[in-house]
Amino acid sequence: MASFKELEVFKLSVQYVKSIYQITKSYPKEEKYGLISQLRDAAIGIPPCIAESTGRRTANDRKHFIDIALASLYETHSQLIVSEALEYIAKERLNNAEPFIEKLKAKLIAYQNSIKDRPSST
Numbered sequence: 001m002a003s004f005k006e007l008e009v010f011k012l013s014v015q016y017v018k019s020i021y022q023i024t025k026s027y028p029k030e031e032k033y034g035l036i037s038q039l040r041d042a043a044i045g046i047p048p049c050i051a052e053s054t055g056r057r058t059a060n061d062r063k064h065f066i067d068i069a070l071a072s073l074y075e076t077h078s079q080l081i082v083s084e085a086l087e088y089i090a091k092e093r094l095n096n097a098e099p100f101i102e103k104l105k106a107k108l109i110a111y112q113n114s115i116k117d118r119p120s121s122t
Contacts, residue, residue: 004051009107013046013069016104019097020076027088035079035088042075046104050111059117066112070105077101 004010020043024036046069053065077098084094 004054007050007054007111009104009111010047010050012100012104012107013050016073016076016100017043017047019100023080023083023089023093023097027083031088035083035086039076039079039083042072042079045069045072050108053115057118059115062115063112066108066115070108070112073101073105073108 020039024031024039027036049065049069049072053062053069056062056065080089080094080097083089084091
């Protein structure tokens with residue numbers, strides 16, 4: 001199995017984190033411990049879940065970590081929608097982010113579906 005660093009889904013998740021950090025740079029300072037923190041925390045949780053999934057022994061354990069990554073992706077998407085409603089980001093910025101979110105979601109699901117039990121070592 002390839003290192004998690006070589007997985008396309010991992011690389012995409014790192015790009016997503018970078019985009020969330022870039023987007024939240026323009027948020028009001030009063031959101032530092034609110035929406036900024038929540039968005040960044042949820043986004044930054046995605047790559048480690050992918051990495052951790054590669055170190056788990058059973059397919060169910062590995063898939064579980066991808067479930068967590070997907071949940072974090074959904075969380076960030078909902079927070080971007082709230083950000084647009086609060087006028088912290090323009091509708092166009094949200095519309096531009098959504099195709100990448102969908103692409104990352106599809107890659108996470110495809111990766112999860114590809115996970116099989118590893119042969120036991122005896």
